[in-house]
Amino acid sequence: MGRNLTLPVPETLYATYAVALPAPAADPAGLARREVAARTRPPLRDLVLGMLDSPMLTLDQRPAGDFPPLPADLLAAYGADPPDLAAVGGASHLLAVHAAYRPGRPPAHEWSARAVAGAVGAAASAPVIDVFTPQILGAAHLERSLPGPDGAVRLTDWVLLPHTAAAHGFFITTKGLARFGLPELQTEDVPPGVVEPWGRLLNGLARRVLDLWLDELPAGEQPLVVEIPEIVSVGPRDVAAAHGTEERMRREVPVRLGLDASGPPALTVLPADDGPDLEALCAALFQSHPRPCR
Structure with a gap:
């Protein structure tokens, strides 16, 4: 019979996604709410909108040069297509989507940040970068990765x-x-x-x-x-x-x-x-x- 491993539990977990915008959004928060409401199915939609209306999820839009450069070599290594890499490199602004939540079910920080970034990216025809990996998420991959009505994910x-x-x-x-x-x-x-x-x-x-x-x-x-x-x-x-x-x-x-x-x-x-x-x-x-x- 094996023993147990004791693992520390982090107090808070964080998720960060970036949307590489060709032009700045006039009202990033308003755009995010409209697009999430239109594109996201419940019950995930309610979770995301609740996070958007709380301090646990923040949006930070700045000129691309004000952020540390995204690692093009790693993005390419994780499968980025040349057109997406070019769009990231030519973006005038980046919208950083940050979320925080406690460990456990559901992983609201990841689901909400990815859903918001995906909705804004789809509306602006802009690439979405998962900063954790780092990886450019194609639209089909991003949509498939979000939980369905039963909360299941791959x-x-x-x-x-x-x-x-x-x-x-x-x-x-x-x-x-x-x-x-x-x-x-x-x-x-x-x-x-x-x-x-x-x-x-x-x-x-x-x-x-x-x-x-x-x-x-x-x-x-x-x-x-x-x-x-x-x-x-x-x-x-x-x-x-x-x-x-x-x-x-x-x-x-x-x-x-x-x-x-x-x-x-x-x-x-x-x-x-x-x-x-x-x-x-x-x-x-x-x-x-x-x-x-x-």
């Missing part, structure tokens, strides 16, 4: 999986769990042939860990710390849920989480105990022979 629209080559394989980490107050997941020395299936496993694990985290953050008084299991099982159902689909298969494999505090806090993902290596875990989870993973 976690893969909010959490990315960048990977970099290292001496003994690849380093894979999530980028997005920090939006919800969690440390990011990471694995070192992932063999080249396992990058794709291990990434899928990490997507499912991110969904499982996020659910465990949010279940410990009830509405009301905010705890200072939360405990989650050190050993967590992940299965095809979790992988499917992270992508917004369903899977009936209940097969699972266990992994061990270790808190790495050598830099920004992260959760290192390893096989549980003396269990199978990454290749064998991929094969067991996705029911493929381990040899193709090499």
